[in-house]
Amino acid sequence: MSRIHEEQLTSFFVENQARFYRLAYSYLKNREEALDAVQSAVCRALEKQDSLQEPDALRAWFYRILINVCTDMLRRQKRVTLLPPEELDEGSYEDPLPADELLQRRVEELPLELQTVIKLRFYEELSLKEISEVTGWNLNTVKTRLYTALKKLRVSLEGEELYG
Amino acid sequence: MDEFKDAKKAYEDIPIPDELGGRVWAGVCQGRANRRRVQRRRLLRTVGSLAACFALLIGGLNLFPGFASAAADIPVLGGFFQVLTVRNYDTTEGQINYHVSVPEIQTDADDALARKVNEEIQERVDAHLEETKQLWEEYREAYLATGGTPEEWEQRQMDVIVDYEIRSQTDTTVSFVVNLFQGSFNAYNKLYFYNLDLANDRDITLEDLLGEDWVEICNTAIQKQIDESVDENGFTYFFPPDKGGFSTVDETTSFYINADGTPVVVFPQYEIAAGAAGAVEFPIRESSNVG
Numbered sequence: 001m002s003r004i005h006e007e008q009l010t011s012f013f014v015e016n017q018a019r020f021y022r023l024a025y026s027y028l029k030n031r032e033e034a035l036d037a038v039q040s041a042v043c044r045a046l047e048k049q050d051s052l053q054e055p056d057a058l059r060a061w062f063y064r065i066l067i068n069v070c071t072d073m074l075r076r077q078k079r080v081t082l083l084p085p086e087e088l089d090e091g092s093y094e095d096p097l098p099a100d101e102l103l104q105r106r107v108e109e110l111p112l113e114l115q116t117v118i119k120l121r122f123y124e125e126l127s128l129k130e131i132s133e134v135t136g137w138n139l140n141t142v143k144t145r146l147y148t149a150l151k152k153l154r155v156s157l158e159g160e161e162l163y164g
Numbered sequence: 165m166d167e168f169k170d171a172k173k174a175y176e177d178i179p180i181p182d183e184l185g186g187r188v189w190a191g192v193c194q195g196r197a198n199r200r201r202v203q204r205r206r207l208l209r210t211v212g213s214l215a216a217c218f219a220l221l222i223g224g225l226n227l228f229p230g231f232a233s234a235a236a237d238i239p240v241l242g243g244f245f246q247v248l249t250v251r252n253y254d255t256t257e258g259q260i261n262y263h264v265s266v267p268e269i270q271t272d273a274d275d276a277l278a279r280k281v282n283e284e285i286q287e288r289v290d291a292h293l294e295e296t297k298q299l300w301e302e303y304r305e306a307y308l309a310t311g312g313t314p315e316e317w318e319q320r321q322m323d324v325i326v327d328y329e330i331r332s333q334t335d336t337t338v339s340f341v342v343n344l345f346q347g348s349f350n351a352y353n354k355l356y357f358y359n360l361d362l363a364n365d366r367d368i369t370l371e372d373l374l375g376e377d378w379v380e381i382c383n384t385a386i387q388k389q390i391d392e393s394v395d396e397n398g399f400t401y402f403f404p405p406d407k408g409g410f411s412t413v414d415e416t417t418s419f420y421i422n423a424d425g426t427p428v429v430v431f432p433q434y435e436i437a438a439g440a441a442g443a444v445e446f447p448i449r450e451s452s453n454v455g
Contacts, residue, residue, distance in 0.1 A: 010192050014401075014440050017188045022178045031181055038184065039191040039347070046195020047202070104171035122168040123175045155167045 009049055012058060013042050019124065020066055026108075026119060027070040037073060041066040060126070060133035067116060067134065074112070106153050114149035121146060183349075185440030189433065190351030192442065197263060197325045197345065201254075244335055245271040245278065245362050247328075251289075260300060260322045264289075267328040267342065269360070277365040281358055285342055288356060289326050292344040296324045303349055322348035331420040331428075336363035339421035355432065355443060357418045370419060373427045374448065382413040382429055386446045401441035410436040422447065 013020070017038065024041075025034040045065050052061050107118050113135070120126040120134060132142045251266040266289050269278040300322050307317050325345035332339045338360050345353040359368040370378045390410060394400045403409035410431070418430045429446045431437070437444050 006196070010442070013188050013192065014185070014442070017184050017440065018180045020188075021180055021184050022175060025178050026175060035181060035183060035187045039187040039194075039351075042188055042191025043195040043198070046192060047198045049195075049199070102170070102174075103167065104174045107171060119175075123172050 006046070006049065008055075009046065009058075012062070013045075020062075023063070023119065023124065024066060024070050026123075027067075027112075027115075028073060033073060037066065037069045041069045044069065057133055060130040063120065063124070063126070063130075063134045064136070071112065103153065103155070110149055110152060114145060114152065117142065117146045118149050118153070185438065186351050188440065189353075189442045190345075190347040193343070193345050193351070193353050194323055194325065194347060197327045197343070200327065200329065201263065201265070245269055245275070245338070247330060247333075247338060247340065259318065259320060260296070260324055262293075262324050262326075264293075264324075264326040265328060266326055267340065269338070269362070271362065275362065275365065277360060277362060277367075281360065285356075288342065288344065288354075292326065292346075292354070293324065296322065296346045299346065300348065320348065322346065325353075332423045332425070337361050337368060337421075339368075341420055352433070353443075355418065355430065357420050357430065359419070359421055368421070369415075370413070370417070370427055370429075370448075373421070373425075379413055382417075382446075382448050385448045386410060386413070386429060389446050401437040402444075403436060403438070408436070419448075 020038050020041070021034055024037040025031070028034050028037060041062070045062055048065075052058060107115060110118065116135065117131060120131045121128070126134065128139060128142050128146070131137075131146075132139050135142065137145070247267050247269055249265050250268040251264060253262065253264050255262050267285065268282050269275075271278045303320075303322075304317060307320070308314065323345070325343065325347075327343045327345070328340055329343070330338060330340040338358070340358050342356045342358070343353055344356070345351070360366075361368050361372075370382060374381045387410070390400070390402045393402060405411060413429060418432070419427050420430065422428055427448045429448060431444050433439055433441075433443050
């Protein structure tokens with residue numbers, strides 16, 4: 001199978017719409033905005049369907065579009081400023097989040113990029129390779145950032161749980 | 165992974181709004197329409213530069229199926245009749261974005277069927293544009309009445325699309341669909357199918373294509389496809405027969421004709437399946453009676 005058909009794309013959206021909505025909502029924290037984001041992302045995906053080369057990469061490809069839509073919305077509303085890359089990596093986990101809050105709340109307080117890694121890995125259960133396709137970071141960067149995020153969250157996981 | 169169990173559960177408990185299915189479908193409609201618009205523009209440009217080599221283009225249409233399906237969106241180059249875009253504009257009025265391409269059938273001589281169809285399309289398009297304007301006004305009032313601020317309202321947008329797509333054509337027949345779409349708080353689209361035999365000035369019917377047993381042939385094929393849609397968890401988007409699901413086709417059932425001549429029966433969104441499934445299509449492959 002070389003190219004994905006529009007019908008397959010459509011049924012992928014229909015079948016997974018709840019997942020997409022939840023992911024959008026987890027960034028935007030607003031029902032109307034999350035609905036707008038899903039609609040825009042689906043629209044954009046249909047427009048750009050020719051850019052999807054590998055049918056196997058469909059999931060990562062669409063998450064990438066969806067997360068970009070959400071990030072753009074947040075940025076437009078100035079609700080978020082993205083950190084320079086160096087702050088996401090070395091050293092930044094010197095400053096963990098307070099441990100007394102629920103883990104899910106602490107995830108929400110992470111810098112956006114680190115939230116993305118955590119949500120995709122543990123909520124959406126994407127592989128590290130897929131996360132690398134979604135974010136455009138190389139595999140090592142994904143690993144480092146996942147590790148950084150977990151440090152900040154004060155969660156320690158073993159290798160297999162982490163990369164499984 | 166246990167650490168994340170509760171967090172994941174809280175995440176999965178995020179409630180899903182009822183409108184989600186409609187909004188996904190709205191995104192699909194918009195995306196499709198936008199993509200076709202770009203393709204059509206690209207092709208028209210190609211056609212323009214190749215005007216001197218028309219014969220080559222027509223040869224190309226027959227040779228490459230991929231090319232033919234993309235080209236099905238551009239005006240048909242038949243001697244007997246052609247389908248042309250008579251109104252074509254992308255514009256924004258206030259918060260409403262219009263993407264409008266209205267088709268019209270043009271024939272060599274005055275043709276009653278073509279005239280009737282053209283008038284009907286025009287009426288439907290005008291009604292759609294009028295209706296969406298009213299709807300927008302109603303939304304505005306409801307929005308402000310329920311505590312939305314004028315500033316928030318101004319962030320809202322509505323997309324109105326009028327579009328058409330030729331599904332198949334021969335020298336004397338054409339099958340096309342006109343899509344009227346509205347997307348804002350709620351989205352809907354209406355599809356109107358035209359299957360015309362311009363040599364004989366009449367609408368093509370399912371009976372013409374499938375023979376006198378057309379009802380039975382369609383019902384069997386459709387029921388089979390509905391049965392096949394049930395997944396391993398027993399889930400299907402189709403309603404059960406006692407809950408407004410599919411019962412039978414009749415003279416009012418919509419359909420179009422595929423490039424290979426197969427009739428494809430279409431039910432509008434919500435009619436026999438959950439809104440999330442959109443408009444549902446059933447190719448009727450039983451073709452033993454096709455002449």
